[in-house]
Amino acid sequence: xxxxxxxxxxxxxxxxxxxxxxxxxxxxxxxxxxxxxxxxxxxxxxxxxxxxxxxxxxxxxxxxxxxxxxxxxxxxxxxxxxxxxxxxxxxxxxxxxxxxxxxxxxxxxxxxxxxxxxxxxxxxxxxxxxxxxxxxxxxxxxxxxxxxxxxxxxxxxxxxxxxxxxxxxxxxxxxxxxxxxxxxxxxxxxxxxxxxxxxxxxxxxxxxxxxxxxxxxxxxxxxxxxxxxxxxxxxxxxxxxxxxxxxxxxxxxxxxxxxxxxxxxxxxxx
Amino acid sequence: xxxxxxxxxxxxxxxxxxxxxxxxxxxxxxxxxxxxxxxxxxxxxxxxxxxxxxxxxxxxxxxxxxxxxxxxxxxxxxxxxxxxxxxxxxxxxxxxxxxxxxxxxxxxxxxxxxxxxxxxxxxxxxxxxxxxxxxxxxxxxxxxxxxxxxxxxxxxxxxxxxxxxxxxxxxxxxxxxxxxxxxxxxxxxxxxxxxxxxxxxxxxxxxxxxxxxxxxxxxxxxxxxxxxxxxxxxxxxxxxxxxxxxxxxxxxxxxxxxxxxxxxxxxxxx
Numbered sequence: 330x331x332x333x334x335x336x337x338x339x340x341x342x343x344x345x346x347x348x349x350x351x352x353x354x355x356x357x358x359x360x361x362x363x364x365x366x367x368x369x370x371x372x373x374x375x376x377x378x379x380x381x382x383x384x385x386x387x388x389x390x391x392x393x394x395x396x397x398x399x400x401x402x403x404x405x406x407x408x409x410x411x412x413x414x415x416x417x418x419x420x421x422x423x424x425x426x427x428x429x430x431x432x433x434x435x436x437x438x439x440x441x442x443x444x445x446x447x448x449x450x451x452x453x454x455x456x457x458x459x460x461x462x463x464x465x466x467x468x469x470x471x472x473x474x475x476x477x478x479x480x481x482x483x484x485x486x487x488x489x490x491x492x493x494x495x496x497x498x499x500x501x502x503x504x505x506x507x508x509x510x511x512x513x514x515x516x517x518x519x520x521x522x523x524x525x526x527x528x529x530x531x532x533x534x535x536x537x538x539x540x541x542x543x544x545x546x547x548x549x550x551x552x553x554x555x556x557x558x559x560x561x562x563x564x565x566x567x568x569x570x571x572x573x574x575x576x577x578x579x580x581x582x583x584x585x586x587x588x589x590x591x592x593x594x595x596x597x598x599x
Numbered sequence: 600x601x602x603x604x605x606x607x608x609x610x611x612x613x614x615x616x617x618x619x620x621x622x623x624x625x626x627x628x629x630x631x632x633x634x635x636x637x638x639x640x641x642x643x644x645x646x647x648x649x650x651x652x653x654x655x656x657x658x659x660x661x662x663x664x665x666x667x668x669x670x671x672x673x674x675x676x677x678x679x680x681x682x683x684x685x686x687x688x689x690x691x692x693x694x695x696x697x698x699x700x701x702x703x704x705x706x707x708x709x710x711x712x713x714x715x716x717x718x719x720x721x722x723x724x725x726x727x728x729x730x731x732x733x734x735x736x737x738x739x740x741x742x743x744x745x746x747x748x749x750x751x752x753x754x755x756x757x758x759x760x761x762x763x764x765x766x767x768x769x770x771x772x773x774x775x776x777x778x779x780x781x782x783x784x785x786x787x788x789x790x791x792x793x794x795x796x797x798x799x800x801x802x803x804x805x806x807x808x809x810x811x812x813x814x815x816x817x818x819x820x821x822x823x824x825x826x827x828x829x830x831x832x833x834x835x836x837x838x839x840x841x842x843x844x845x846x847x848x849x850x851x852x853x854x855x856x857x858x859x860x861x862x863x864x865x866x867x868x869x
Binding site for chain 2: 371
């Protein structure tokens with residue numbers, strides 16, 4: 330989840346001319362409302378009115394009024410101790426997100442098959458901004474430890490699913506990612522732009538990514554693309570297994586098959 | 600999901616005096632933004648800009664500007680065909696809702712045990728407004744057919760989970776529900792206020808609800824309360840089985856046990 334400070338940037342779309350009179354005033358009101366929602370994140374799922382105001386950068390009276398409106402609508406809920414939480418109405422709305430629950434629903438039978446065949450970690454992820462966002466993870470009690478969970482964001486260059494999504498995105502976007510500092514999580518992480526570019530070329534050639542000990546020292550990820558009805562890559566599926574004693578390339582056919590299965594379920598035809 | 604027309608009611612909280620100058624103007628802006636989000640529902644998860652404007656009751660130019668702001672923030676996403684959908688950002692926000700994913704996560708092991716023991720339909724639901732909202736459903740291929748799904752709303756009086764939630768709610772709220780028209784789905788539905796009140800008294804006496812053929816003619820639901828840390832009923836769990844050849848009361852101990860297990864996981868101590 331972005332920090333509230335990211336939310337005060339003005340939107341970059343053109344203003345329709347017949348509406349520009351009250352646009353500045355109203356836009357600011359909309360942004361303040363979104364800043365209230367953006368005050369909540371995984372570390373702070375429950376906030377007092379004062380905390381909401383501070384995190385959203387709003388005077389208390391304004392926060393009070395906006396929180397009241399959001400609570401009436403159901404986007405926020407107040408508990409008996411007086412703290413606010415994200416409300417059920419947001420959860421109902423989220424059920425309509427095609428890149429969240431709808432994608433997960435279509436993918437689940439294929440993810441379950443991949444899990445049944447391996448009893449290791451199975452991931453489904455999408456691209457959002459400069460990050461990978463995990464939509465689902467299936468994992469056995471004895472699977473190798475991983476740091477992903479649904480809703481978590483990770484950098485594109487350090488994950489198998491991220492390499493697949495980045496390799497299939499526009500050239501300008503790849504240049505943007507390769508031109509920024511690339512965090513290293515282990516000595517093996519692809520934190521050098523030249524090595525990252527070579528890895529992306531290899532993903533495009535083979536259609537699959539093998540990310541070896543990129544985030545932890547003991548795990549390797551094998552990832553494949555998921556395509557939408559128009560053939561564009563809309564998600565990635567991966568299998569994360571212990572790196573010791575694994576021949577990652579032996580896992581490629583199974584992961585690729587899962588990716589093709591999910592793509593077909595989404596309406597893709599080869 | 601409520602219809603957009605429900606969203607234009609003014610919020611009923613007091614306005615802070617030092618903020619009332621621009622309150623009328625800003626409140627209306629906030630309401631318009633929420634009306635855009637409220638334009639999406641299960642029957643219409645993808646909308647054009649024109650449809651959003653029409654469903655939200657907004658001029659096209661205003662809809663255009665608000666949709667732009669919501670898209671920049673990530674609450675909406677635009678696909679290549681130009682339709683708008685609920686965005687990933689809402690899904691990330693929804694993951695923080697204590698009555699959605701957090702409740703489901705705490706309850707899931709107990710729901711799975713109940714499912715493993717019966718291979719029938721297992722439900723978890725909460726009260727919202729005048730409805731039951733289903734948070735989770737586990738169901739076998741051979742379980743009796745039910746009309747619930749996660750995110751669906753049903754009237755309180757016609758479901759086992761609803762009877763449990765209603766029986767444990769405030770007297771004034773029960774009077775409000777019993778004073779409204781009560782829809783009948785089968786000849787057995789508790790659509791008579793006097794019968795409903797007797798059923799609620801029985802639920803309070805036994806701690807469990809048995810809803811026999813209330814929504815379909817072939818299913819019976821056995822439901823039990825889920826309590827939060829303060830002992831208040833925050834959700835209900837149920838088992839829905841074929842009515843033919845079932846002794847519903849034989850299922851009560853298992854459902855009650857699941858309810859107590861989830862309650863303990865939420866921090867309740869008897």
